[in-house]
Amino acid sequence: MQLKIESKSNLTGEVNVPGDKSISHRAVMLGALAQGKTEIEGFLTGEDCLSTVKAFQALGVEVDGVGTEAMTIHGKGLAGLEEADDVLDLGNSGTTMRLMLGILAGQDFYSVVTGDDSLRSRPMARVTEPLAEMNGQFYGRDNANLAPITVLGGQQLKVMQYRSPVASAQVKSSILLAGLYADGVTEVIEPAKSRDHTERMLEYFGANVEVDGLAVKVEGKPELKGQKVIVPGDISSAAFLMVAGLITSGSEILIKNVGLNPTRSGVIDALEQMNANLELLNQREVNGEPIADIIVKSSQLQGIVIDGELIPLLIDEIPILAIAASQAEGKTVIKDAEELRVKETDRIDAMVKELTKLGVEVIEREDGMEIVGKQTIQGGAKCRSYDDHRVAMSLAIAGLIAEEPVIIENAECINISFPNFEELLTEL
Structure with missing residues (x-):
């Protein structure tokens, strides 16, 4: 299955992401x-x-x-x-x-x-x-x-x-x-x-x-x-919509009932460090797990260093954070993330190759990558998913700000964690 994503702005609405x-x-x-x-x-x-x-x-x-x-x-x-x-x-x-x-x-x-x-x-x-x-x-x-x-x-x-x-x-x-x-x-x-x-x-x-x-x-x-x-909404799934709202102009997205387990919420910390316009609402607890609603608005992001003890708290979100980094002011450095090489695919290698294909200046490190910010996503390319759901969805979000359409091949892997991903994007 191919997924074709075209440039969009003004993403608005309230959504629920799939369960954690x-x-x-x-x-x-x-x-x-x-x-x-x-x-x-x-x-x-x-x-x-x-x-x-x-x-x-x-x-x-x-x-x-x-x-x-x-x-x-x-x-x-x-x-x-x-x-x-x-x-x-x-x-x-x-x-x-x-x-x-x-x-x-x-x-x-x-x-x-x-x-x-x-x-x-x-x-x-x-x-x-x-x-x-x-x-x-x-x-x-x-x-x-x-x-x-x-x-x-x-x-x-x-x-x-x-x-x-x-x-x-x-x-x-x-x-x-x-x-x-x-x-x-x-x-x-x-x-x-x-x-x-x-x-x-x-x-x-x-x-x-x-x-x-x-x-x-x-x-x-x-x-x-x-x-x-x-089961609360999966913060790893919410991260794709959060970044979509942050990097597209005129956007405001409310994501309901998202799990905010402190050992999983590193993506919130990283995005806040990047100057994201992000707010947690209605914080509460269900069967021992903290949850909240998350509202994000278009933002002028800043490049940061993501490393050390923060890495285990956002390891699954690094591919989508790489997309956010491409639109941030200054360089973003991701290191201490060797674990990414033994996921569904080698996510460091995959993201470096596909970002480069889209015109983004990115340097591969053994334990991560360096991404130059404020770059134009050129699009007009067929991207590989590597049969990795997080790589596929990250590239789809990049397509929202690309000059030309982005096509992700073998996008059916998205069903591994986010079966209604395309439907929710369309809704927004």
């Missing part, structure tokens, strides 16, 4: 491991989250309302999952695979997980190695670094204290979920704070969780109980 991807994944997982029913409202019906649903259905979990925003998970309890009769195909979802490996390590049955070409190329040793220290058993390509990966169940997992070399919510979550199956307390210590949806939701479902700075502990063998989960 990270929270949707975790609501299904913990709902499946809990006793009783978990009712989910605002579930993200994107392909990645549906991969999580299908995996748990294959493991014997009954799910009502599949494919809709309102689902009910009939929990089986920690020990209630059943051996699947086929390989678990997790599509493009790295979150599903890494977190599932933690859960499957604690089961008493055999499992095999795989995914599409992209997922089979992404590194899994970052979770299989620490999980092996907990007595999990894994076999796969490149010493269980690459899927397909076999998980040999039946091992009693051991508690551990793990010092993660990277600030990664997926690594942390995988170990904490495995820790549910160990006797005693499992602890993960990170070099910087990563998103904390797993800790919040574990506690909400009844687990004993302790957070102390960069350390998180979970006590094994809890009795999780099904809950009602209202």
Whole structure:
């Protein structure tokens, strides 16, 4: 599918973005491991989250309302999952695979997980190695670094204290979920704070969780109980519309009910540093997660340095921040973001190549990029999506200010996280 975007200004209106991807994944997982029913409202019906649903259905979990925003998970309890009769195909979802490996390590049955070409190329040793220290058993390509990966169940997992070399919510979550199956307390210590949806939701479902700075502990063998989960709008999706409103003239957009988890809201901090005309309204909390409405207006942005501890708090938003940076006064430097090279694609390489194609002066760094601001987006080009939803949507937003139309090829990947992206843009 090709997506053609033409120059537009005066974007106005009120919108709701799809449900938070990270929270949707975790609501299904913990709902499946809990006793009783978990009712989910605002579930993200994107392909990645549906991969999580299908995996748990294959493991014997009954799910009502599949494919809709309102689902009910009939929990089986920690020990209630059943051996699947086929390989678990997790599509493009790295979150599903890494977190599932933690859960499957604690089961008493055999499992095999795989995914599409992209997922089979992404590194899994970052979770299989620490999980092996907990007595999990894994076999796969490149010493269980690459899927397909076999998980040999039946091992009693051991508690551990793990010092993660990277600030990664997926690594942390995988170990904490495995820790549910160990006797005693499992602890993960990170070099910087990563998103904390797993800790919040574990506690909400009844687990004993302790957070102390960069350390998180979970006590094994809890009795999780099904809950009602209202999924807020995904701030990563909202970021595309925020930047659209900031860089197009005469625009004012109100985005309702957006999750503002402090471990995810780095994009707000970065845009405020860039002098964005942005305001948070009606701040409140729902099932342990802070939310608010966000209003953005056309702005004269300023170039900044994005690095250090801010990076884990906005790692998924860097592609769209690169578009904002191209319209800011002065240079924007993004560094300490090596993690971008092992996402759905190498997002540093992809954004540098496609921005250059659109006429933007950008310098690639090993850990990020430097973007010269106040540049004209030339357009008139066919851009690659690299089958990466965030790259595709970032290039689409660039098209709103391009001199000529921008065409994004293989844009169907947008359905991974934002199925109604084109519809909302059209509405605005």
